[in-house]
Amino acid sequence: MRKTKIICTVGPATDEDGVLEKMIKAGMNVARFNFSHGTHEMHKKRFDELVALRDKLDLPIATMLDTKGPEIRIGYFKDHKAVTLKEGDDYILTSRDIECDEKQASVSFKELPQDVKMGTIIRINDGLVSLRVEKVEGPDIYCKVVDGGVISDQKGVNVPDTNLSMPYLSEHDMSDLAFGAKLGFDFIAASFIRSAADVDYLRNFTNSVGFHKVKIIAKIENMSGVNNIDEIIAAADGIMIARGDMGVEIPFELIPSIQKKLIKKAYTAGKQVITATQMLESMITNARPTRAEITDVANAIYDGTSAIMLSGETAAGKHPVEAVETMALIAETTEADIDYLTKFKNDSSDYDNSITNAISHATVTTAHDLGAKAIITVTKSGSTARMISKHRPSSMIISCTTDETVCRQMNMSWGMIPLMCEEKNNSDALFSHAVEVARKHGLISKGDIVVITAGIPLGISGTTNMLKVERIK
Numbered sequence: 086m087r088k089t090k091i092i093c094t095v096g097p098a099t100d101e102d103g104v105l106e107k108m109i110k111a112g113m114n115v116a117r118f119n120f121s122h123g124t125h126e127m128h129k130k131r132f133d134e135l136v137a138l139r140d141k142l143d144l145p146i147a148t149m150l151d152t153k154g155p156e157i158r159i160g161y162f163k164d165h166k167a168v169t170l171k172e173g174d175d176y177i178l179t180s181r182d183i184e185c186d187e188k189q190a191s192v193s194f195k196e197l198p199q200d201v202k203m204g205t206i207i208r209i210n211d212g213l214v215s216l217r218v219e220k221v222e223g224p225d226i227y228c229k230v231v232d233g234g235v236i237s238d239q240k241g242v243n244v245p246d247t248n249l250s251m252p253y254l255s256e257h258d259m260s261d262l263a264f265g266a267k268l269g270f271d272f273i274a275a276s277f278i279r280s281a282a283d284v285d286y287l288r289n290f291t292n293s294v295g296f297h298k299v300k301i302i303a304k305i306e307n308m309s310g311v312n313n314i315d316e317i318i319a320a321a322d323g324i325m326i327a328r329g330d331m332g333v334e335i336p337f338e339l340i341p342s343i344q345k346k347l348i349k350k351a352y353t354a355g356k357q358v359i360t361a362t363q364m365l366e367s368m369i370t371n372a373r374p375t376r377a378e379i380t381d382v383a384n385a386i387y388d389g390t391s392a393i394m395l396s397g398e399t400a401a402g403k404h405p406v407e408a409v410e411t412m413a414l415i416a417e418t419t420e421a422d423i424d425y426l427t428k429f430k431n432d433s434s435d436y437d438n439s440i441t442n443a444i445s446h447a448t449v450t451t452a453h454d455l456g457a458k459a460i461i462t463v464t465k466s467g468s469t470a471r472m473i474s475k476h477r478p479s480s481m482i483i484s485c486t487t488d489e490t491v492c493r494q495m496n497m498s499w500g501m502i503p504l505m506c507e508e509k510n511n512s513d514a515l516f517s518h519a520v521e522v523a524r525k526h527g528l529i530s531k532g533d534i535v536v537i538t539a540g541i542p543l544g545i546s547g548t549t550n551m552l553k554v555e556r557i558k
Contacts, residue, residue, distance in 0.1 A: 086481055088500040089416045090114040090392040092149065092359060093409060095131050096122070096400025106138050107406045108399065112413035114496050115147040115392070117274065119400065120261045121154075132268050145503050147272060147493040149302070150265040152258050154276025155251050157242040159209065160184070160191035167237035170214055174230040178207065178216070178242075181224050185238075189225075192242060198226050200249050206231070210240040212333035245334045246308060253283045254290060266296035271493045274325055274359075278303035280313045281320035288320075298490045302359065307334035311343055318350060323357030323391070323497075331362075348388045353434040355475040357497055360385040361394035365411060369402035374411055382412060383419040389477055391499040425479035426453050432476075441540075441549040445472035448538045448552050452480040455554065458533035459483050463506070463519050467491045467498070469540055469549045474498045480536075483528055485519040502528065512541055516553065524557065533557045 092115040099105045105116075116135050118128050132148065139146040159178070162168060162185040170176060170187075177189035180198055185191060198221050201207070205218040207228065214236055216228035254262075262273070273296075275287055284303055291299055300322035305311060307330070318324060326344050335343070344360065351358035364382050365374045382393055393416065398408040429449060436442050452460050461483045462470040470484035477499065484495050485506040495503035506522050509515035516537050523529050537553040 086502070087112065087413060087417050088420055088477075089386050089390065090497050090499065091409060091412055091416070092117050092361075092392050092394040092497070093405075094119055094151075094394070094396045094398075094400040095135070096397075098401050098403075098405045099131070099399060104405055105134060106142070108409045109138060109142060109144060109146060111406055111409040113146065113409055115149055115272070117149045117151055117394065117396075118270075119151045119396075120258075120265075121151070121156075125261075125264050128264075129268065132270075145489075145493045145496045145505075147496050148268075148270045149272040149274050150261065150270040151274040151304075152261060152276045153255070154258065154304075155249075155253055155255060156277070157192055157194040157197065157244070157249075157251075158239045159236065159242060160193070161238045162186065162190075165238055167235050169233070169235050170230045171233040172230055174233070175219075176216060176228045176230055178226040178228060179224050190236070194242075194249070194251055195224075196250050197242075197244070198224055200247060201226060201244065205247055206245060208243040208245065208333050209236050210234065211329070212243065243330065243333045248279075248309065253277075253279075253286050259290065262291060262296065263294045266291065266294045266299075269490075270296075270299060271490060272300050272302055272322075272497070274302045274304055275321075276304050276327075277306050277310075277330070278317055278321070279307065279309040281316040284317060284320035300357075300494055302357065305347060306330040311335065311347075314347060314350060318354050318356055321356070323359070324351050325359040325361050325394070328360075328362040344385070345388050348385070348390050349434070352389050352391060352475050352477070352499070353436065355471045357391045357471075357499075358389075359392045359394055359497075360390040362396060364393055365395060365398050365408050368398045368404050368408045368411065372404050372407055379415055382415045386416055386419040387423065389499070391474075392497055425477055429453065429476060429478065441468075441472055444538060444549050444552055445469075446476060448473060448536050449476040449478040449480075451552065451554060452478055452536045455534050455536070457536050457554075458529055459523065459535050461485065461516075461519050461523060461535050461537045463512075463515055463537070463539040464495075465491070467495045469538060470495055470501055470503075471498055472549055473538065474500050481528065483519075483523045483535075485522060502526075512539065512551075515539075520555065520557065529557055531557055 093113045094117040168187045180195040207216045214234040215232035219227045302323045303321040304325045304327040306327045399405040459481045482500045492503045540549045
């Protein structure tokens, strides 16, 4: 049973009749809605279809709202014609509202001239074009083209190694988040998180619009996010290693080592970690991935990523279902090669000395020592299950909860099989019920050993303090 979860982006390709259902059956655990594109009406239509399908299939498919984020774009060109810049050319970026041409372009962030200085590198069009600031005069930034290329309408602008003064949440994002609160998204993938302050600001806003249960996944896309990763992990519910903008903001040769470090930091803290961008990029057009893509997906799994993500492959590709099937196959094959027991025994991570961590570590140790079929957690918030998941046990983690939102959110956590259970009057009755629910789903059977863990009293997050072993009768 696959432990690494799969996130798929919905879009025009998934709108075709039957495609979304096939993707779910192929292994999709989370549906990502990219709010950089599309209208609220379009997103609602896709959200409603997803809800109908998860009810039909009785599967806890989670939903993720990916924010547009505090981005900068250039304006529109005369007659919408692209312009080619050559190395050595002079070019002006300006905060004035002008029509773009071969000599100058407007930028959406009006304070950019105040935030840059001589020598600042500005990248356009996913880093394909690079400009170096020569001087700033009022609203105009005079640049020299360092790396030439094509620029056109609304291309993105990145300013690496520069702390920009723009507010974290734009009016666009606030509108999207208020809309998402009404629909009831399970996760927010928060673009361009720079520090814990951005996470806190976002959480305060989501609470103000009634978005109380949503989990915040901080997208790490620039050096500020990397440098502040410890405080970001502490403040957020998880992170996404968003390698697209990261490859523009950070020297690309550093990305592999950064990815490995971020995966380890996140999962050892008990937080979800997603590896994203260009994982099976060639499958947008081709029916089979490249060997490098297969290896890329596998390496993230070897490193312990909670989830792997498909973007354009499923949103706009020619083979969305095949992309999910391929990713699931790579994950299952890679996981079969991992010796989880040895990894657990050799783990030298600096875990905290809390009761919760001690019990979760003991639970996994007991499961390994006894060859347990499953670890069963009974959890109200998902905290107990996540503490087990961070140790990456070889046994399946059956996480039972009475909360539908929590059930869906646990479906993005490594190794978890989330199940709904009923409220019970006491812990013994609840544990017996959880075992029975797991048995009815065909996950355990007579003679199997299971390790049960929970927090007593039930319903208080972060109080994992009980371990119990049972042989199924």
